[in-house]
Amino acid sequence: MMRAYSFAELSQKEVINLCTGEKMGRICDIEISAKDHTVISIVLPGQGSLLGLGKSTETVIPWCKIECVGEDTVLIKLSAEEQSACCVPKRKMKHRLFGG
DSSP: OOOOOHHHHHHTSEEEEOOOOOOOEEEEEEEEEETTTTTEEEEEEETBBBBTTTSEEEEEGGGGEEEEEEESSSEEOOOHHHHHHHHHHHOOOOHHHOOO
């Protein structure tokens, strides 16, 4: 049986890319499908920002790219090209919550 995680638990974990070894930061948001109520992706604040403040980008990582959720870390597997493609302009919260 797969363990369930609260957002509070996930936001405390460091995200590490297994392909590059890079520490990418901590989860600041998640995207949930309004249709089937599943997590679509995790969201990290833009590089060099504190909780996403002051940056106009964020990193949106598809849930399918998560390899493992451990006690202290979330391990993802993204090539350098995929990682670049995940860096997107910051969107408003309501778009995430309602699938827009």
